Amino acid sequence: MGKPGRPKNQTARREALVDAAGRAITERGLEGLRIKDIAAEAGMSAGSVLYYYPELDDLVLEVHRGAVERFLSARHAVTDEVGDPVARLRALIASGLPAAADDATHGLLYELHGRADRSAGHAELMASLFASEVGLYTTVLEVGAATGVFTLTAPVADLARNLVALEDGYGLHIVSRNAGLTRAEAQRLIRAHARVVTGCTEL
Amino acid sequence: MGKPGRPKNQTARREALVDAAGRAITERGLEGLRIKDIAAEAGMSAGSVLYYYPELDDLVLEVHRGAVERFLSARHAVTDEVGDPVARLRALIASGLPAAADDATHGLLYELHGRADRSAGHAELMASLFASEVGLYTTVLEVGAATGVFTLTAPVADLARNLVALEDGYGLHIVSRNAGLTRAEAQRLIRAHARVVTGCTEL
DNA sequence: GAGTTCTTTGAGTCAGGATTCAAACAATGT
DNA sequence: ACATTGTTTGAATCCTGACTCAAAGAACTC
Numbered sequence A, B: 001m002g003k004p005g006r007p008k009n010q011t012a013r014r015e016a017l018v019d020a021a022g023r024a025i026t027e028r029g030l031e032g033l034r035i036k037d038i039a040a041e042a043g044m045s046a047g048s049v050l051y052y053y054p055e056l057d058d059l060v061l062e063v064h065r066g067a068v069e070r071f072l073s074a075r076h077a078v079t080d081e082v083g084d085p086v087a088r089l090r091a092l093i094a095s096g097l098p099a100a101a102d103d104a105t106h107g108l109l110y111e112l113h114g115r116a117d118r119s120a121g122h123a124e125l126m127a128s129l130f131a132s133e134v135g136l137y138t139t140v141l142e143v144g145a146a147t148g149v150f151t152l153t154a155p156v157a158d159l160a161r162n163l164v165a166l167e168d169g170y171g172l173h174i175v176s177r178n179a180g181l182t183r184a185e186a187q188r189l190i191r192a193h194a195r196v197v198t199g200c201t202e203l
Numbered sequence C: 001g002a003g004t005t006c007t008t009t010g011a012g013t014c015a016g017g018a019t020t021c022a023a024a025c026a027a028t029g030t
Numbered sequence D: 001a002c003a004t005t006g007t008t009t010g011a012a013t014c015c016t017g018a019c020t021c022a023a024a025g026a027a028c029t030c
Helices: A010-028 A035-042 A046-052 A056-080 A085-095 A104-113 A120-147 A156-175 A183-198 B010-028 B035-042 B046-052 B056-080 B085-095 B104-113 B120-147 B156-175 B183-198
Strands: none
Touching: A010 A035, A010 A046, A010 A056, A010 A104, A035 A046, A056 A085, A056 A104, A056 A120, A085 A120, A085 A183, A104 A120, A104 A156, A120 A156, A120 B156, A156 A183, A156 B120, A156 B156, A156 B183, A183 B156, A183 B183, B010 B035, B010 B046, B010 B056, B010 B104, B035 B046, B056 B085, B056 B104, B056 B120, B085 B120, B085 B183, B104 B120, B104 B156, B120 B156, B156 B183
16 A cells, blocks of 8 residues: 655654644644644654654654744844844844734744643743843844943843743733734834833834 | 432532632643543542533633632732732732742643633633733822822833733743743842833832 | 665554443432 | 432443554665
């Protein structure tokens, strides 16, 4: 029937599996994750999934790692495009909110973050993501302050963390389909906050 | 063996089940929820659980509803104790953060909020909780502004929402065991923010 | 081109948990 | 006391999905 054999190299197949698992999770959620679905999504058999990932948790952790990585490099890319601190900060804020309730990346991230309270690995990833995001805001704020465009009202580390926390809070509500809170509104609110704490009216 | 019969009234048993399910969820998580566990926790048989809740989702939704209710009335109680707007705002902030990583109520809430993206019922509860919390902050801020203790830097509705979003964002990291962020630190950061936007230095 | 190794498959087994259900019995009414 | 109805149980059944494994076959070696 099928076609047993020896088709590909290991790393490529693993990537395919991580990819497939990511899709499966966004579709049915972590709770509804079945290795059969992963296999189907990757176009292989259930046996192969176990062959590469005897411990399913490892696969899920890999999905998380990948999502964090992609998300961060996307944000880096977005902010590196412009030099002006004001435009940068704006871009940073925009890139931190889910595009819509069904934003795939954010959906994945929040779903996987939910594992953090029971899994050290996921907790670590979540914490490192937070730290990196704080880092992004920190540098942008510092550049702005050095240029004189921003007048910071508090230690830059504090401001950066609050901005990330705001993102996370609003992001959570957006992916959760809170009807009283659109993405545009959240963006406006975060910007308003940024305007106050940087003393920069043209934000 | 056991003792079949007709022991109690319906509403009491349902409450017991909701209670038991809540405990089961905090222990093993939503994903590991087994009706056997609920039954054991409630001191009855699996059959009885199905008798009262043929649809398990209804039970979980009830747990969510209960958690939101308790959480809100606790926060109301805390802020109603004091009259001074400054003390009130402080108390409100303190009551919005998880006591620790294993805070039962917050754990439950975040776990259940995670369902919101797939279940309209849970989404509604989450949204209504958000709205209520915004309401709490709104009144405190308004009173403070009227008294002259606060000088608001933006529409009160905006400030209130940002405060709740901050709580949610930091709360998420606290229950997720983010090692780089203690409850005390989060509280300090939110207060610092509040100080800036209310222009109230003694916060 | 025969042997070796690595991959893949799918059928089969196994375990765990949901669901069903008949029996048992308490409460309540008559 | 008897009948009726509402609750409870646990054993039996059914289902789903994880996991096993022997067979098949590709790639690679020499």
